[in-house]
Amino acid sequence: MNERRNFLKTTLLVASGLAVAGTALGKGKNKDKLTTFPGIIYTTNDPGMWDGKAGSHAPEITVNGKKVTVVTHHVMSEPHYIVRHTLVTPKGKVLGSKTFYPGKDDKAISEYEIQDNISGKLYATSFCNKHDFWVTEFNI
Numbered sequence: 301m302n303e304r305r306n307f308l309k310t311t312l313l314v315a316s317g318l319a320v321a322g323t324a325l326g327k328g329k330n331k332d333k334l335t336t337f338p339g340i341i342y343t344t345n346d347p348g349m350w351d352g353k354a355g356s357h358a359p360e361i362t363v364n365g366k367k368v369t370v371v372t373h374h375v376m377s378e379p380h381y382i383v384r385h386t387l388v389t390p391k392g393k394v395l396g397s398k399t400f401y402p403g404k405d406d407k408a409i410s411e412y413e414i415q416d417n418i419s420g421k422l423y424a425t426s427f428c429n430k431h432d433f434w435v436t437e438f439n440i
């Protein structure tokens with residue numbers, strides 16, 4: 301249980317860190333590289349030490365109007381699972397989150413209804429209990 305609490309604390313701290321950093325993604329040819337938290341936050345284009353794991357860890361986003369669906373294509377077994385998704389604005393406002401429980405949630409899928417006054421860049425996060433914290437940037 302303490303391990304799970306630590307995961308959740310880490311998730312919240314890193315999500316807050318995105319806000320403090322403003323735009324964590326680089327610019328130009330480093331557009332998809334996280335320059336603020338190398339080795340802490342991973343993306344499809346910057347998987348760091350988890351090279352080859354992006355497909356099963358980077359959150360996949362589907363936007364349908366103001367409805368956002370976040371999917372992490374990952375196993376959800378007791379020893380290895382996705383702990384949590386969050387949806388965060390560049391200024392750090394957490395628009396929504398979902399915590400997953402192995403044995404209860406067989407897929408890491410979360411859905412969010414975005415308020416009409418929110419548009420532009422957003423971040424979806426996905427935290428694996430073994431492969432750390434992944435972020436996908438998208439626009440709504």
Ligand SMILES: [Fe+2]
Nearest residue numbers: 428429430431
């Ligand atoms: Fe994993």
